[in-house]
Amino acid sequence: MSPAAPTPSSSTAPTSELHLAVALDGTGWHPASWREPTARPREVFTARYWADLVAEAERGLLDFVTLEDGLGPQSSHFLDPDERTDQVRGRLDAVLIAARIAPLTRHIGLVPTVVATHTEPFHISKAIATLDHVSSGRAGLRVQITARPNEAAHFGRRAIPRIEAYDSPDARETVSELFDEAADHVEVVRRLWDSWEDDAEIRDTATGRFIDRDKLHYIDFEGRHFSVKGPSITPRPPQGQPVVTALAHDTVPYRLVARQADIGYVTPHDTGQARAIVAEIRAEQASAGRADEPLHLFGDLVVFLDHDPAEAASRRERLDTLAGEPYTSDARIFTGSPAQLADLLQELASAGLSGFRLRPAVLGHDLPAITRGLVPELQRRAAFRRGYEADTLRGLLGLARPANRYAAATA
Amino acid sequence: MSKPLKQIHLAAHFPGVNNTTVWSDPEAGSHIDFSSFAHFARTAERAKFDFLFLAEGLRLREQGGKIYDLDVVGRPDTFTVLAALAAVTERLGLTGTINSTFNEPYEVARQFASLDHLSDGRAAWNVVTSWDAFTGENFRRGGFLPQEERYSRAKEFLATATELFDSWDGDEIVADQESGVFLRDAKAGAFVHTGRHFDIEGRFNVPRSPQGRPVIFQAGDSEEGREFAASSADAIFSRYATLDAGRAFYSDVKNRLARHGRRHDQLLILPAATFVLGDTDAEAAELAREVRRLQVSGATAIKHLEFVWNRDLSSYDPDGPLPDIDPNTGDTHISKGRAQVRMYRDPLATAREWRELAAANGWSIRDLVIETGNRQNFVGSPETVARTINDYVQSDAADGFILVPHITPTGLDPFADKVVPLLQEQGVFRTDYEGTTLRDHLGLDPLPRS
Ligand SMILES: Cc1cc2nc3c(=O)[nH]c(=O)nc-3n(C[C@H](O)[C@H](O)[C@H](O)COP(=O)(O)O)c2cc1C
Numbered sequence: 001m002s003p004a005a006p007t008p009s010s011s012t013a014p015t016s017e018l019h020l021a022v023a024l025d026g027t028g029w030h031p032a033s034w035r036e037p038t039a040r041p042r043e044v045f046t047a048r049y050w051a052d053l054v055a056e057a058e059r060g061l062l063d064f065v066t067l068e069d070g071l072g073p074q075s076s077h078f079l080d081p082d083e084r085t086d087q088v089r090g091r092l093d094a095v096l097i098a099a100r101i102a103p104l105t106r107h108i109g110l111v112p113t114v115v116a117t118h119t120e121p122f123h124i125s126k127a128i129a130t131l132d133h134v135s136s137g138r139a140g141l142r143v144q145i146t147a148r149p150n151e152a153a154h155f156g157r158r159a160i161p162r163i164e165a166y167d168s169p170d171a172r173e174t175v176s177e178l179f180d181e182a183a184d185h186v187e188v189v190r191r192l193w194d195s196w197e198d199d200a201e202i203r204d205t206a207t208g209r210f211i212d213r214d215k216l217h218y219i220d221f222e223g224r225h226f227s228v229k230g231p232s233i234t235p236r237p238p239q240g241q242p243v244v245t246a247l248a249h250d251t252v253p254y255r256l257v258a259r260q261a262d263i264g265y266v267t268p269h270d271t272g273q274a275r276a277i278v279a280e281i282r283a284e285q286a287s288a289g290r291a292d293e294p295l296h297l298f299g300d301l302v303v304f305l306d307h308d309p310a311e312a313a314s315r316r317e318r319l320d321t322l323a324g325e326p327y328t329s330d331a332r333i334f335t336g337s338p339a340q341l342a343d344l345l346q347e348l349a350s351a352g353l354s355g356f357r358l359r360p361a362v363l364g365h366d367l368p369a370i371t372r373g374l375v376p377e378l379q380r381r382a383a384f385r386r387g388y389e390a391d392t393l394r395g396l397l398g399l400a401r402p403a404n405r406y407a408a409a410t411a
Numbered sequence: 412m413s414k415p416l417k418q419i420h421l422a423a424h425f426p427g428v429n430n431t432t433v434w435s436d437p438e439a440g441s442h443i444d445f446s447s448f449a450h451f452a453r454t455a456e457r458a459k460f461d462f463l464f465l466a467e468g469l470r471l472r473e474q475g476g477k478i479y480d481l482d483v484v485g486r487p488d489t490f491t492v493l494a495a496l497a498a499v500t501e502r503l504g505l506t507g508t509i510n511s512t513f514n515e516p517y518e519v520a521r522q523f524a525s526l527d528h529l530s531d532g533r534a535a536w537n538v539v540t541s542w543d544a545f546t547g548e549n550f551r552r553g554g555f556l557p558q559e560e561r562y563s564r565a566k567e568f569l570a571t572a573t574e575l576f577d578s579w580d581g582d583e584i585v586a587d588q589e590s591g592v593f594l595r596d597a598k599a600g601a602f603v604h605t606g607r608h609f610d611i612e613g614r615f616n617v618p619r620s621p622q623g624r625p626v627i628f629q630a631g632d633s634e635e636g637r638e639f640a641a642s643s644a645d646a647i648f649s650r651y652a653t654l655d656a657g658r659a660f661y662s663d664v665k666n667r668l669a670r671h672g673r674r675h676d677q678l679l680i681l682p683a684a685t686f687v688l689g690d691t692d693a694e695a696a697e698l699a700r701e702v703r704r705l706q707v708s709g710a711t712a713i714k715h716l717e718f719v720w721n722r723d724l725s726s727y728d729p730d731g732p733l734p735d736i737d738p739n740t741g742d743t744h745i746s747k748g749r750a751q752v753r754m755y756r757d758p759l760a761t762a763r764e765w766r767e768l769a770a771a772n773g774w775s776i777r778d779l780v781i782e783t784g785n786r787q788n789f790v791g792s793p794e795t796v797a798r799t800i801n802d803y804v805q806s807d808a809a810d811g812f813i814l815v816p817h818i819t820p821t822g823l824d825p826f827a828d829k830v831v832p833l834l835q836e837q838g839v840f841r842t843d844y845e846g847t848t849l850r851d852h853l854g855l856d857p858l859p860r861s
Contacts, residue, residue: 032591034586034588034593035588035591036588037588039588041586041588041593042584042586045528045584045617045618046528046529047497047498047528047529047530047531070616071517071518071521071616072613072614072616073600073614073616074616081613081614083597083598084594084597085592085593085594085595085596085597086591086592086593087593088593089593089594089599089616090584090599090600090616090617090618091616091617092524092525092528092529092617093490093521093522093525093617095490095491095494096490096491096494096522096525096526096529097494097525097529099490099491099492099494099495100494100495100497100498100529101498102445102495102498103445103449103495103498103499104498118515118517118518119518120513120514120550120551121551122469122549122550123488123514126487126488126491127488127490127491129487129488130487130488130491130492131491133443133444133445133487133492134445134448134487134491134492134495136445150613150614151613153611153612153613154517154611154612154613154614155515155517155518155611156609156610156611157515157552196485201484201485203434203435205435207710208481208708208709208710208711209480209481210434210480210481210482210483210484211478211480211484211485212480213477213478213480216471216478216484225551226550226551227548228548228549228550228551229470229548229549230549231471231478233468233469233470233471233485233486234443234485234486234487234488235443235485322591
């Protein structure tokens with residue numbers, strides 16, 4: 001594919017609308033991003049900083065933002081902490097940031113990261129249900145596991161075996177167990193969201209009953225790692241089921257996406273790979289018995305966006321020099337203009353992706369480049385919305401409000 | 412020389428799951444929509460209150476093996492709703508009740524430190540110690556802790572969380588874009604805690620928050636609970652809002668402080684209190700009677716009696732006499748998930764006393780419950796209520812009150828509009844916030860950097 005100019009074919013080919021999200025993290029995904037003039041590194045622990053970013057994303061009519069999180073400091077190593085002082089370290093709880101922003105926004109979805117490995121599904125379920133209540137139906141979550149020994153030591157409840165080599169049978173077993181546990185975690189969270197029927201609150205003055213307790217349900221979950229009784233203490237959220245999302249790079253996490261998610265983020269580096277990943281996840285989805293349920297697959301890309309592609313490339317080089325090493329990522333790193341990115345997204349979408357989660361390399365620069373450059377470009381191609389068409393995140397994603405599993409069982 | 416007037420502290424308890432909320436009133440709105448929380452918080456802030464308070468219960472209450480359905484049921488997640496409220500208020504403190512039995516210090520410390528950052532220094536934590544295996548069934552760690560263990564875990568939980576809060580001094584973030592130094596100290600957030608309940612180490616990942624740590628509240632009433640508060644809390648949420656019981660509790664707890672090397676003014680005593688206002692005292696008294704009848708339906712009265720009798724009394728007529736059978740003193744209790752049960756430690760004596768009261772006054776079951784329980788603390792015209800609250804505070808029955816209106820979410824409005832101005836005229840309540848943090852509002856010393 002030639003990245004030099006917009007290909008005429010893409011504007012004449014039938015287009016469908018894409019979904020677009022941005023992944024917010026610190027000052028951006030490049031480790032030296034905080035040194036850019038637009039970065040505001042002293043403000044990453046303030047509400048105003050996040051409010052401004054999400055307002056920018058909402059101006060661009062994006063479907064949602066995700067907020068990264070972790071139960072330990074960021075690190076340049078995959079499994080171990082580092083002691084670097086030249087990169088952003090420290091972050092606020094993502095669910096709380098999302099809640100703090102919710103009353104300041106009206107349409108955009110808010111999808112904080114939650115780590116399933118060390119948290120209680122009961123707490124997570126009511127936190128996301130409450131995020132949905134405070135945002136009137138715009139909540140989701142990104143579920144994540146952690147195999148980091150240092151994060152396990154922050155909790156001291158369990159030892160997670162150290163992964164020495166990723167392709168060893170031991171490592172595979174550890175990782176699959178963590179993902180199986182995450183799948184149980186999400187199952188509990190989802191059952192708790194349904195544990196109140198929508199019309200459980202009756203305020204029946206004749207009998208003095210505030211609720212109809214027959215419309216509240218014990219979830220009685222028994223799994224390998226934990227059991228949870230229910231019902232939730234929080235009434236069913238406005239969306240019924242907030243949107244569950246997960247990032248996945250391999251068969252084991254693909255299975256989590258196939259079993260439990262509404263959106264999976266995947267990291268294809270070209271269209272062929274995208275096609276293969278989509279096929280694998282669709283097969284897993286069918287074997288999980290969910291073939292008929294909607295499951296969005298979004299491509300993840302890191303983006304350096306400038307009107308002049310050469311400027312984007314030199315910005316990347318400048319940041320790499322400041323960081324002392326070339327930036328690498330699990331996701332494809334795109335450098336270029338909004339029009340070139342629009343081409344790439346449309347081409348990748350043809351492999352079966354319904355949207356993209358873009359990771360701005362520098363939030364202060366690349367986020368406005370997405371909302372003011374990429375979005376108008378996609379709109380010109382009739383590939384992106386021109387106004388918010390729904391008030392809930394499920395609505396924006398074209399997902400129906402699910403029936404309550406317990407209500408269905410008794411009906 | 413007369414004692415200088417104490418300044419009153421006032422706070423507002425969002426009326427959620429409790430037996431005071433009159434949800435049947437036509438004015439009663441949603442107890443779950445964010446608009447209700449926003450209205451309530453804005454009223455409290457307009458009245459210059461110190462903070463908004465949220466209680467918590469981690470399992471729906473049951474009675475006789477069934478979910479209790481006569482009071483408001485359902486509430487939001489504490490942290491999430493407080494973070495959202497930080498967006499619609501600027502000064503009001505945000506106090507959340509968070510259990511130390513069914514949480515882990517690293518996570519709770521992160522959430523409170525985050526809330527303190529996101530609210531610019533307005534977070535407070537009411538540390539409670541849930542007591543039962545019933546609640547434990549909702550959690551991974553399951554089970555529960557015996558009474559003594561709960562406070563031992565609570566104390567170590569708070570100490571551990573404090574170590575995490577103090578693991579950042581507050582000046583580590585340099586973020587010098589020129590030199591490329593983000594952190595001054597590579598070890599910022601490092602901690603090691605070894606103890607009976609927690610054995611944890613690593614790096615805390617939230618930098619020091621505006622208040623250093625949240626303000627600490629405690630709500631338990633036992634000997635261990637009072638000691639815990641005297642040693643470690645900034646304020647107590649108490650249940651003693653009457654003059655005599657309040658004064659007794661106040662002096663008991665304040666007298667414990669010296670032993671922990673603390674001054675009298677380092678622990679505030681703030682009882683929960685209800686109120687009913689009318690244009691005149693007589694009108695208020697009449698309204699208060701009506702509210703009590705709405706709070707205690709016939710069905711509610713029977714359920715209330717069951718707490719003491721610890722048996723199914725559903726066959727009794729609420730408008731008839733008290734049961735002549737005795738309470739069941741067996742181990743398992745008919746009611747689950749309720750702190751209130753612990754108030755009746757000698758059910759046989761309570762039953763005897765109630766029977767005598769009912770016989771002497773000709774009361775039915777419902778009359779008895781109305782007369783003995785749920786009496787509003789402050790009833791009268793705005794003048795009377797303002798005077799009474801001030802008298803209580805000046806005579807050391809409390810340092811102020813956490814008010815629980817019986818209507819959600821507008822029940823605080825008349826207090827804000829009518830009583831607060833009178834307290835302000837008397838010079839015992841602020842006319843505007845003087846500081847920005849909750850510690851400022853409560854008059855607590857700023858915390859030194861660790
Ligand atoms: C005024 C008051 C309010 C309380 N509020 C809560 C609450 O919201 N959630 C909770 O789990 N426990 C609450 N508790 C329970 C206490 O934290 C504690 O578990 C209980 O009082 C038993 O401890 P004790 O024996 O020291 O009194 C409250 C207690 C009191 C006295």
